[in-house]
Amino acid sequence: MTLKEQSILVAGGGSTFTPGIIMMLLDNLDKFPIRQIKFYDNDEARQKQIADACEILLKEKAPQITFLATCDPETAFTDIDFVMAHIRVGKYAMREKDEKIPLKYGVIGQETCGPGGIAYGMRSIGGVLQLVDYMEQYSPEAWMLNYSNPAAIVAEATRKLRPTSRIINICDMPVGIEHRMAEVLGMKRKDMSVRYYGLNHFGWWTDIRDQEGRDLMPKIKEHVAQHGYVTPQELKGSEGEEVEASWMHTYEKAREVYELDPTTLPNTYLKYYLYSQDEAAAANPDYTRANEVMDHREKMVFSECNRVTALGTAKGVTLEADDHASYIVDLARAIAYNTKERMLLIVPNNGALVNFDPTAMVEIPCIVGSNGPEPLVQGAIPRYQKGLMEQQVAVEKLVVEAWEEGSYQKLWQALTVSKIVPNARVAKQILDDLVAVNQAYWPELS
Ligand SMILES: NC(=O)c1ccc[n+]([C@@H]2O[C@H](COP(=O)([O-])OP(=O)(O)OC[C@H]3O[C@@H](n4cnc5c(N)ncnc54)[C@H](O)[C@@H]3O)[C@@H](O)[C@H]2O)c1
Ligand SMILES: O=P(O)(O)OC[C@H]1O[C@H](O[C@H]2[C@H](O)[C@@H](O)[C@@H](O)O[C@@H]2CO)[C@H](O)[C@@H](O)[C@@H]1O
Numbered sequence: 219m220t221l222k223e224q225s226i227l228v229a230g231g232g233s234t235f236t237p238g239i240i241m242m243l244l245d246n247l248d249k250f251p252i253r254q255i256k257f258y259d260n261d262e263a264r265q266k267q268i269a270d271a272c273e274i275l276l277k278e279k280a281p282q283i284t285f286l287a288t289c290d291p292e293t294a295f296t297d298i299d300f301v302m303a304h305i306r307v308g309k310y311a312m313r314e315k316d317e318k319i320p321l322k323y324g325v326i327g328q329e330t331c332g333p334g335g336i337a338y339g340m341r342s343i344g345g346v347l348q349l350v351d352y353m354e355q356y357s358p359e360a361w362m363l364n365y366s367n368p369a370a371i372v373a374e375a376t377r378k379l380r381p382t383s384r385i386i387n388i389c390d391m392p393v394g395i396e397h398r399m400a401e402v403l404g405m406k407r408k409d410m411s412v413r414y415y416g417l418n419h420f421g422w423w424t425d426i427r428d429q430e431g432r433d434l435m436p437k438i439k440e441h442v443a444q445h446g447y448v449t450p451q452e453l454k455g456s457e458g459e460e461v462e463a464s465w466m467h468t469y470e471k472a473r474e475v476y477e478l479d480p481t482t483l484p485n486t487y488l489k490y491y492l493y494s495q496d497e498a499a500a501a502n503p504d505y506t507r508a509n510e511v512m513d514h515r516e517k518m519v520f521s522e523c524n525r526v527t528a529l530g531t532a533k534g535v536t537l538e539a540d541d542h543a544s545y546i547v548d549l550a551r552a553i554a555y556n557t558k559e560r561m562l563l564i565v566p567n568n569g570a571l572v573n574f575d576p577t578a579m580v581e582i583p584c585i586v587g588s589n590g591p592e593p594l595v596q597g598a599i600p601r602y603q604k605g606l607m608e609q610q611v612a613v614e615k616l617v618v619e620a621w622e623e624g625s626y627q628k629l630w631q632a633l634t635v636s637k638i639v640p641n642a643r644v645a646k647q648i649l650d651d652l653v654a655v656n657q658a659y660w661p662e663l664s
């Protein structure tokens with residue numbers, strides 16, 4: 219069967235993840251053929267550095283694909299099948315503030331969790347809704363695969379404010395952790411079939427089996443109880459892809475997160491909620507993850523793109539396909555060619571977790587076909603997880619209400635309900651500092 223060739227728009231063309239996505243799309247052209255790739259960003263100079271290198275790469279590796287980069291919404295969003303969206307409203311400069319302001323008050327500052335995630339959510343909602351509106355105006359049949367963070371808050375905003383839009387919110391964290399589990403087992407991730415539930419960056423695996431239905435949980439649990447998600451290769455110190463110290467700490471900390479409920483396997487980011495004081499104590503208030511990313515990933519990606527452009531060839535390029543991002547191709551393929559792939563996605567609960575808010579956006583397995591995701595029922599959830607999730611989903615819903623209504627009160631409540639924030643007074647101090655630096659991005663609050 220000949221597969222229809224697709225037209226792709228990368229929204230957030232200037233993202234550090236864009237070259238990895240392009241390499242990944244190029245690696246999968248046999249499964250997901252492409253006729254056109256466009257980039258869209260609202261920062262022309264930043265996008266140009268990535269686009270010039272990607273144009274050379276595409277000319278050399280797939281000259282049949284037409285390419286253009288633009289800041290004009292109509293040019294970008296017209297004649298598109300899939301929008302792959304990864305914008306960061308306020309860029310790393312604002313991420314740094316999200317992380318450092320809470321730390322002034324002894325509270326962990328993090329990109330998607332706690333006060334930092336709330337501040338980022340208040341910036342992202344408007345940016346992502348604008349992308350959805352452009353897509354609906356210029357390519358109403360297209361689908362948006364959105365991984366702009368904080369995915370939990372963005373997903374709640376699109377559910378509530380654009381209920382009929384063809385946007386699917388996704389995250390690479392479960393896939394990344396499953397790769398680690400597969401290494402422990404000495405098998406391929408795709409040979410594992412999982413049951414999982416939670417909110418984004420806030421969930422648990424309840425069942426993992428191989429293709430013959432054998433239970434793989436005991437072997438993974440034995441490993442996690444001792445080493446968290448640090449892989450056997452990393453424990454041996456063998457050569458391989460280098461993992462930054464901050465991520466290694468996250469993988470190690472999963473051991474302590476697992477102890478809370480040894481019947482399940484946890485998502486790593488639960489550490490920010492269950493051990494928030496440990497995280498704040500371990501953080502350097504003058505040098506947070508935003509600084510690490512600016513010094514490492516951003517420098518590496520931009521200098522390599524600029525090198526390719528200066529040479530005029532992509533021969534010897536060190537940019538690599540993002541292995542974890544391959545799930546984006548799986549998702550696009552599932553919709554384009556009705557593959558009925560089983561994937562973890564962020565979708566309205568609607569009874570899939572039978573004893574949980576039907577309007578919550580939950581991360582659960584879905585079967586994906588041309589008509590979108592079909593969520594799989596995960597049953598009733600235990601009191602421990604339900605309690606944590608109810609608190610966290612209240613935060614996410616309050617942020618969206620605060621954005622919609624321009625309500626300072628609701629945003630203060632959101633920070634106060636967050637398990638990461640110790641009390642309402644500290645919540646207000648952090649909020650007032652965040653308001654002061656986010657004037658250009660947040661709706662006016664009263
Ligand atoms: N869901 C996931 O699991 C996952 C995984 C990795 C990255 N991400 C997210 O992907 C995004 C990109 O990350 P990054 O580190 O590469 O950031 P980045 O700052 O390098 O790139 C983001 C790009 O978005 C552009 N942008 C900002 N606001 C925009 C708007 N309103 N319209 C158009 N473009 C806009 C910026 O100019 C920038 O070029 C972030 O939101 C990040 O959190 C999500
Ligand atoms: O601090 P950053 O910008 O490097 O990353 C934050 C993002 O982390 C997650 O993605 C991880 C993934 O979990 C891990 O396995 C590995 O592949 O690196 C990815 C990031 O590079 C997460 O899913 C994202 O939502 C975060 O934005």
Ligand SMILES: [Mn+2]
Nearest residue numbers: 369389390391
């Ligand atoms: Mn994620």
